[in-house]
């Protein structure tokens with residue numbers, strides 16, 4: 001009898017295995033049927049334009065666990081890309097509130113939630129989210145960039161400065177961050193000027209120079225600031241630093257230098273400042289021939305300008321040449337015709353962009369240090385060529 005029981009043992013084991021497997025399959029079929037029901041229900045709701053109910057149904061369908069976090073994130077991103085930001089926020093918020101997900105997954109969901117808030121214009125909430133992510137090494141660069149974007153919109157330059165300084169403690173060789181710092185100081189200085197705190201504004205501009213010696217902006221701002229205070233000789237010293245740093249910005253300094261030279265009769269000083277670079281742009285060669293015309297005679301100035309225009313033609317140069325011809329004639333009819341031609345040239349110049357972004361191609365007549373299109377600092381420069389410099 002005992003032997004018979006032993007003989008039946010493998011049969012019992014096999015029976016138990018088969019029954020167990022069938023029971024698992026039944027459970028899987030039941031789960032699959034639930035998912036399938038939710039899926040079709042959700043799809044129907046989406047197709048019948050009841051997206052809110054569809055979101056609820058899909059969220060029920062995929063219970064949150066560590067394996068389905070990415071699916072939830074993708075679902076939220078899908079809604080964000082469609083511009084349905086309230087739904088994107090609901091999906092990502094739901095994810096963050098769950099205890100089942102781990103720290104890294106929560107951080108991933110936070111990045112997406114912050115992006116939802118940014119797009120929806122909830123800047124304070126977005127700031128809160130990205131500030132939390134600054135402590136996460138993996139997401140620090142994204143959080144930092146998004147926070148800069150926020151502070152640039154809200155013009156909270158003290159916060160931008162704090163963040164840039166914090167970044168430099170982590171990556172002291174990050175050259176872009178020094179450029180950011182320099183611009184943030186310049187922006188802060190302009191605000192201080194508007195508030196009437198001239199001393200602090202000047203100190204802040206000098207900080208901008210200390211953090212990034214190659215940037216032209218603080219020198220240009222110091223030049224303008226000194227002109228406002230009628231310190232023309234000092235303004236010329238500041239503006240003289242611009243071509244040493246970036247020759248492309250000489251054209252921006254020239255009109256200010258000319259203004260100073262005119263105020264304190266410092267044409268010799270202007271001449272010595274532009275001497276090494278006067279052939280580089282239209283503004284500088286026009287200034288040079290103006291000095292020659294003042295010093296010598298307009299015929300010599302005309303010869304030099306003509307020679308320059310053959311190598312580097314610009315509408316502004318031709319307009320200056322016509323001005324020199326007008327100076328050399330007593331004929332009022334010719335003078336009148338030249339004036340009319342100059343007005344036409346002015347019209348053409350005023351319709352052309354003065355600045356151009358080398359990163360995204362944006363162009364316009366107003367100077368922006370932060371490109372309004374691609375949001376990069378220092379990518380906009382004066383336009384060169386026949387219509388520009």
Ligand SMILES: [Zn+2]
Pocket residue numbers: 357358359360361362371372373374375376379
């Ligand atoms: Zn741009």
